Amino acid sequence: MNRLFLLSLLWFCFKSISADEARLMRFPAISDNQVVFSYAGNLYSVSTQGGIARKLTSHEGLEMFPRFSPDGTQIAFTGQYDGNTEVYRIPASGGIPMRLTHTANLGRDDLADRMGPNNIVLGWSPDNSIIYRSRKQTFNSFKGQLFEVPAEGGLSSQLELPEGGFLSFSPDGQKMAYNRVFREFRTWKYYRGGMPMRFGSMIFQPGKLIK
Template identity: 45%
Template sequence: MNTNYHPNGGSPLLLTYVRRIATVFAILLVSISAYSQTKLLRFPDIQGDRVAFTYGGDIWTAPASGGTAIRLTAHPGVEVFAKFSPDGKWIAFTGQYDGDEQVYVMPSTGGVPRQLTFYPARGPLAPRWGWDNQVYGWSHDGQRIIFRSLRDSWSLPIARLYSVSIEGGPTEPLPMPTAGSADYAPDGNRIVYSPQSRDFRSEKRYGGGQA
């Protein structure tokens, strides 16, 4: 795959990515309006007329137009960062089972999750550092899953993006040496990404100085 990356450019791609995430959150809020007492619905993703999200440590899906939510997982561990495959048939996610965070995939209608990565995770980490093996999305053809890993990192803020086949097998590093969040462009040949992950840093809301 001829995948180009743009560490300092690609602002149109970034704008498109931000708008897509904003749309997902807006639709999720609409879809759960009937459940106004439900709190902490997190990490939404949308595909067609379905929304996937995490609630109570499990993955749920619901109609984008509103309706009954369906719980897909019920493991004592935590499942987060659900991402639909391009055809909507699969959901990849990060599962924290027995203290180890790995990449899993399951049918979008529910079923037994299948583990795809096995390199020992650095987690569980303090909340400000986020998650190891965090799933970010899929390749354009739906054959590979992108995730962020600390496996070769010398420092917790420094990580790298990898991909793994939906069938499992060896993971492959993406070309950028360090990265945080990322997603493929619609043409499948480019990636928009951030150099570092700051998703869970508490000081990003701090308004004072550093003295």
């Protein structure tokens, strides 16, 4: 399912909302016949055929970066509750969020920051763990590492990589393509200055890197 289709579907939903209530729809993700996205700080889902979007969350804090589990029954997302940004999970049909990570507050932890917030959910691994990017182990706000946490909760573990950004797994789950530097926010997004070699995508297998 290409990006143009997702944008077209979100535009269809946007047109069905009155002008007084319309806000920016962001971070769409797709699974089979459902699309989930963030709107006005909450998560919504809608059929890929279009229709009325259903609200999945209602907390006062922001919910963003939703990602479906491989079987489409769960949604992991980044939530800003109680002044902190953590990884949460809910059923794809909605429900009470389950907190999966517990990290310290960071000085730069805002959606408007050019490096984005902390603990950004990036996706699910083939073995049903949630992959997220966190700056909890670095004093450099420009760098972050990739971690995975079990969907049922527990301790997080760092992937065997020094740093990382967006990623994607191969169909057989044996390889992972990823960006070493996360640059999806503001001035980093189209940066072409220093560290150009660190911006390329790479392929990762357990125990080794394949350029």
